[in-house]
Amino acid sequence: MAALTIAFLMDPLETVRVDHDSTFAVMLEAQKRGHRVLYFEQGWLRFNGRAAEARMRQVTVRREVGRHFDVLDEVPRELSDVDVLFLRKDPPVDVEFLHATQMVELCPERPPVYLNHPAGIRDANEKLFSLRYADLMPDTRISRELPVLLDFIARNEQGTILKPVDGFGGKGILFLSPGDRNARSAVELLTQGGREAVVAQVYIPESRQGDKRILMVDGEPVGGVLRVPSGDDHRGNMAAGGTPHKAVLTARDREICERLKPELRKRGLLFVGIDVLGDYLTEVNVTSPTGVVEANLLDDVCIEAHVIDLAERLAAEQRPAR
Incomplete structure (x- = not known):
């Protein structure tokens, strides 16, 4: 198929671990197929009075630690000029990122194919979305109320896992046994004194x-x-x-x-x-x-091959409308 312009909204490319990063693997696959690879950071996104644009870098990438990319050019581009846009900024999903998901939709003429769709990202908190399928999950509570959480901990003989609703990368995850003398203090810390809800799940051995x-x-x-x-x-x-x-x-x-x-x-x-x-x-x-x-x-x-296969198919389906 014809070469696509594929952009990535992501964290700084300089910080990528080339032997681990999933976004980098997708970039390599896109480049291998002859597509034009661009990237930009959240802070480079703006509204120009008519549509969303960003200062974007066109890059070549390679799996080589210390010199894993070269910048070919760096110019402002409207998001309408992009065929496929990957939204791949690492968590947390904070207010600034939610604003970015709204900004990238300001493409009145020809929006790109979004992977993933910004509205879907806004709706699907990574801890809360799964609660739509509570029958598939361990017994779970979401609350900021200390009595509710302490009662749940006391009733789970196998133990309880507590984690922040907006946590990621394993940060802030605690294991508590019933009768743990640290339980009240831990719940107070995680809930910020009852101001923030947390996830409590029965421990699965x-x-x-x-x-x-x-x-x-x-x-x-x-x-x-x-x-x-x-x-x-x-x-x-x-x-x-x-x-x-x-x-x-x-x-x-x-x-x-x-x-x-x-x-x-x-x-x-x-x-x-x-x-x-x-x-x-x-x-x-x-x-x-x-x-x-x-x-x-x-x-x-080769999971990234499946991802780029999908991007190519969706772009081809959308192209007649462009």
């Missing part, structure tokens, strides 16, 4: 064997990685020291994916990473899910 990050493209599972916590930690997140292992998708995993598929496609959430612990769904990650590089190495797949 299978978490010691790891949790699965399953990557989905257009509603279909295309690969995954099992993230195993270290011996002295309860968190499997790779950012928190978890070790990646090959993941084998079970019938239950595929059942969960099939349940999510219609709603993900409806909302334009076409490149996501869901987290499954034992038989339970725990999170749906829609901003910049990781695990692509690890899944590729461990399972001999």
Whole structure:
């Protein structure tokens, strides 16, 4: 097909870990197919009085630590000039990022194909979206009220996991046993004295064997990685020291994916990473899910090829309207 202009709204390219970053893997695949690769940061986005534009860098990329990209040019471009726009800024999804998801839709003439769609990202908090499927999840509470949370902790003999609603990368996740003398203090800290809601989930013992990050493209599972916590930690997140292992998708995993598929496609959430612990769904990650590089190495797949296949197909379908 004809070369596309593919842009990435992302964190600074200088900070990318070329041996780990999923966005970088997608950029490499796009370049390999002859597409024009651009990137810009959130702070470079603006409104020019008519439409959204950004100072964008056209780059060439390579998997070479220390010299992983070259800038070919850096000029302002309207987002209407882009065929495909990947929204891949790392969490947290704060107010500035929500503003960015609104700005990128200001393309009155010809919007790009969005991966993922900004409205879908706004609607799908990565901890709260999964609550639409409460029957697939561990027993869960969301509250800022200390009595509610302390009662939940006291009733879970296997223990309770607490985590911030807007947390990411394993930050702020605590394990508490019933009767733990730190429970009240921990809840007060996480809720900021009852000002912020937190997620409380019953502890699933299978978490010691790891949790699965399953990557989905257009509603279909295309690969995954099992993230195993270290011996002295309860968190499997790779950012928190978890070790990646090959993941084998079970019938239950595929059942969960099939349940999510219609709603993900409806909302334009076409490149996501869901987290499954034992038989339970725990999170749906829609901003910049990781695990692509690890899944590729461990399972001999090429997830980024599925992603660019989808981008090309959607751009071709939209092109007649352009």
